[in-house]
Amino acid sequence: MFLIRPSTSSPLNSSAHFVPPRPLPRPVRGKMLLLRSHRLLSSTSAFLSSYKAAIKTSRLAPLGLRAMAAYSAAAASPSRLLLRQLFEKESSTYTYLLADLAHPDKPAVLVDPVDKTVDRDTNLVKELGLKLIYAMNTHVHADHVTGTGLIKKKMPGVKSVISKASTAQADHLVDHADKIYFGGLFLEVRATPGHTVGCVTYVTGDGPDQPHPRIAFTGDTLLIHGCGRTDFQFTENYSRPSQIFTLPKDTLIYPAHDYKGFTVSTVGEELLYNPRLTKDEETFKSIMEDLKLTYPKMIDIAVPANMACGLQDATTKS
Amino acid sequence: MFLIRPSTSSPLNSSAHFVPPRPLPRPVRGKMLLLRSHRLLSSTSAFLSSYKAAIKTSRLAPLGLRAMAAYSAAAASPSRLLLRQLFEKESSTYTYLLADLAHPDKPAVLVDPVDKTVDRDTNLVKELGLKLIYAMNTHVHADHVTGTGLIKKKMPGVKSVISKASTAQADHLVDHADKIYFGGLFLEVRATPGHTVGCVTYVTGDGPDQPHPRIAFTGDTLLIHGCGRTDFQFTENYSRPSQIFTLPKDTLIYPAHDYKGFTVSTVGEELLYNPRLTKDEETFKSIMEDLKLTYPKMIDIAVPANMACGLQDATTKS
Known part of the structure; x- marks a missing residue:
């Protein structure tokens, strides 16, 4: 048997260097910020109008330099939770399948499903013997049509979930x-x-x-070393998002998109290396205002559809 | 606080249904097959010729129907191992970064790096404070140029690794x-x-x-519900690959590519649903012979480069 061992390592004694993860501070309950000072839009057309108007005034910022200090964390999940990350190449969207394997029904949820990959996702649910109960969205997407409506048609009993603050339709409207x-x-x-x-x-x-x-499934709020555009419906206090950054540093970050091929990060890494969200509010605002992003090609199709949790859902209801 | 609870679940008593993973049979040591009956090719041009000649005789088989029986497994890894999956969109290639976080040096390896994403990968190594020691390939790729050579240039001290049977150049040639x-x-x-x-x-x-x-990092041997083409250098006994299929069923399968957006599978799932590798040798051979695959557009650039673990490495040595 041929052994390759770096001179710096010794498999026999290296376990002596193992440092078990320390307990990390938890975010303080009761101090969670609730939604505030938002202009809630009551209809699809008002929502879309605000997207369009905001895009006209948007402008490219250089990415901040990434510090090179070290922070390490393991990608880990316990055996009770099934977690599958799925990728839709055209819109670079990640969909997540989660299930409780310890429960006899193996109840499952899909986070941010895409219409184009509904067959793939529902087949996987069947293969794994799961019972899909919720198809959830982190927000009203502007770059792809959600798969929620199609999934509800293919799998009766599945309920759609989105935030109340989105003003979109869904079976369950959730609050902070x-x-x-x-x-x-x-x-x-x-x-x-x-x-x-x-x-x-x-x-x-x-x-x-x-x-x-x-x-943490952060949607577009926190991308790996980035964040979603803020020229749709900019809100104050977006930089240093306390609802994510106060989570333990080893919290895994699974975003809705990645355009560079990263699949996961951690709160600790983003606290060190996120070139936007680590900035103070004023710098962040200036970075985002200078982005000069183009008009999203899917927005006119995606937003009206997603306000009704997928075109298919809207068709069924109308 | 608003609770959404499916009628079938009860968070209070569901832990009573938790079944800890049972120990699964291990492959029998000492019965591992060694490489045999291979026509070893001594040079790059001979290797490339055999690829080209074989492609001319290749022909599309329908995918086998996937059974719908259930098998579930969790994506998990313990906190000592850092594992990051990285994606290169153009060739749909997965690169894997692994590190031992328990060791003071945090020694790391990269499996199947791609030349185009070397900067991304080496930056990540630095950010995480790892010490990259090996850049490894599962085989001589025909669809992209390995990043090994570039990495060795950018990070002196990193050693390249490939199998002896590949007849390619590397610092370490490994055997079964x-x-x-x-x-x-x-x-x-x-x-x-x-x-x-x-x-x-x-x-x-x-x-x-x-x-x-x-x-298991399976390269192109076992893809999720598929396998790499076999018209390059077909070998006998490829179907039901015992070196993978005798691993415990909960073994995680991380392939070198996925074209449908899957990121991970398990031995158990592939034993049930892989439409090719679960077939007997004759059926498998016939499926693969009927694929009618087109000539790989990168082969004439990728194979000569990869025989020297990346063009950059060849340039350095010549």
């Missing part, structure tokens, strides 16, 4: 601090407005039966 | 059953010829200090 249970596991709803006023981050629960480290 | 240590963790080399004669699968170690479940 709500808990969404699937089996004995749950996702906490955290209001993280900025990309849109209704953006939420779904965070796995805090407790002995819940996954460790925690996992 | 070799162990590749990074800190106290290691990858086992398993010969899995078929896509090319030199294809290997790197499997995380078996032992109390090693990750559980085990993780």
Whole structure:
């Protein structure tokens, strides 16, 4: 047997260097910010108009230099939680399938499904023997049509979920601090407005039966070393998003998109290296205002459809 | 606080249904097949010629129907192992960064790096404070140029690794059953010829200090519900690859590519749903012969470069 061992390592004694993860501070309950000072839009056309008007005034900022200090974290999830990350190449969207394997029904949720990959996702649910109960969105997407409506048609009984603040239609409209249970596991709803006023981050629960480290599905609010555009419905207090940045540093960050091929990050890494969200409010605002982003090609189709949780859902209801 | 609870679940008593993972059978040591009956090619041009000649005789088979029986497994990895999956969109290639966080040097390896994403990958290594020691390939790729050469240039001290059977150049030429240590963790080399004669699968170690479940980086040998083309250097006994299929069913499968947006599978799922590799040798051969695949557009650039572990490496040496 041929062994390759770097001179710096010794498999026999290296375990002596193992440092178990330290308990990290938890965000203070009761101090969570609730949605405030948002101009709630009552209809699809008003929502779309505000997107369009805002885009006209948008302008490119250089990415901040990434510091090179070290922070490491493991990608981990316990065996009770099934987590599958799925990618839709055209819009670079990540969809997440979560299930509680310890529950006899294996209840499951899909976060940010895309219409084009509904067959793939529902087949996977069947193959894994899961019972899909919720199709959830982190916000009203402007770059792709949600798969929620199609999924509800293909799998009767599945309920759609979106934030109340989004003003979109869904079976369940959730508020900040709500808990969404699937089996004995749950996702906490955290209001993280900025990309849109209704953006939420779904965070796995805090407790002995819940996954460790925690996992945050941040939508477009926090992308890996980036963030979603803020020229749709800019809200104040977007930089240094406390609802994400006060989570333990080993919390895994799973965003709705990545354009560079990253799949996961951590709160600790984003606190160090996110070139936008680590800035003070004024610098952040100036970076975002200078982006000069083009008009999203899918917005006129995606937003009206997504306000009704997918065109298919709207057709069924009308 | 608003609670959404499916009627079928009760977070209070569901933990009573938790079934801890049962120990699964391990592959029998000492019965591992060694490389055999391969026509070893001594030069780049001979290797390329055999690719080209074989492609001319290739022909599309319908995908086998996927059974709908259930098998579930969790995507998990313990906190000692850092694992990051990275994606290169153009060739749909996955690169994997692994590190032993318990070792003071945080020694790391990159599996199947791509030349176009070397900057991204080496930056990530720096940000995470890792010490990259090996840049490894599962085989001589025909669809992209490996990043190995560029990485060696950018990070002196990094050694390249490929199988001896590939007949390619590298700092370390590994054989079946070799162990590749990074800190106290290691990858086992398993010969899995078929896509090319030199294809290997790197499997995380078996032992109390090693990750559980085990993780197999299968290259193109086993793709999620598929496999790499076999018209380059077809070898016998490719269907039902025992070096992968005898691993515990909860072993995570991380392939070199996915074209449908899947990121991970398990041995158990592939045993049930892989439409090719679950077939007997004759049916498999007939499926693969009927594929009618087109000539790979990158092959004339990629194979000569990859035989020298990346063009950059060849330039340095010549």
